[in-house]
Amino acid sequence: MTGPSSITIRALGASDAEAFRTLRLAGLADTPEAFGASLADESAHPLERFTERLTPPAPSRVFGAFSGPDLVGIAGFLAYDGEKHRHIGLLWGVYLLPAQRGRGIAARLIETLIAHARQHVVVLHADVGVDNRAARRLYDSLGFKLYGVQPKALCVDGRYIDEAMLALDFTED
Incomplete structure (x- = not known):
């Protein structure tokens, strides 16, 4: 998918592992409160x-946004397995370089992931810090609905962060 902003969105593969690792670590350093994982x-x-994360069993995958040859954004889709949960997927690890924000790239990246997820699951979950207003606005605009709040979901530098639990139900379209 390429648009007028010269951004390309595609699934990442093993050959993207170094760029993925670099961007993932940058995200963890830049906004540690936005991720369940730590930089350390x-x-x-x-x-x-990181290569393993880019080559999960189908239909799980990680998508990337590229400006020319440079990876500038990432978003992961995890399809749960097991008989009782395989209808659920998880949006995880969304990050966009600060210089690329405000241009609609994150929306395009997540829309691409949603189009993929829609083919494989019934509902897509996402978690976001309750104070992350920009992410909440984006998820709201894409149709995600709040279904709960997990108090003290993360602890970053001694500060607790509550997370909003969101769901996009594809049967409600």
Whole structure:
């Protein structure tokens, strides 16, 4: 998918592991309160671990937004397995470089992920810090609905962060 802003959105593969690792770690450093993982934990993983994340069993996958050859945004889709949960997917790890924000790239990236998820699951979940107003506005605009709040979901530098639990139900279209 390419638009007038010269951004390309596509599924990432093993050959993107180094760029994915670099951007993932940048996101964890830039906005640690937005992720369940920590920079310390993630930076300790070898490149092979990031390659594994980019080559999960189908239909799970990670999507990337590229400006020319540069990876500037990422979003992951995890399809749950198991008989009672395989109808549910999770949107995870969304990050866009600060210089790229405000241009609609994150929306395009997540819309691409949603189009993929819609083919494989009935409902897509996402979690977002209750104080992350920009992310909440974006998810709201894409149709996600609040179904709960997890108090003290994260602890970052001794500060607790509540997370809004969101769902996009594809049967309500």
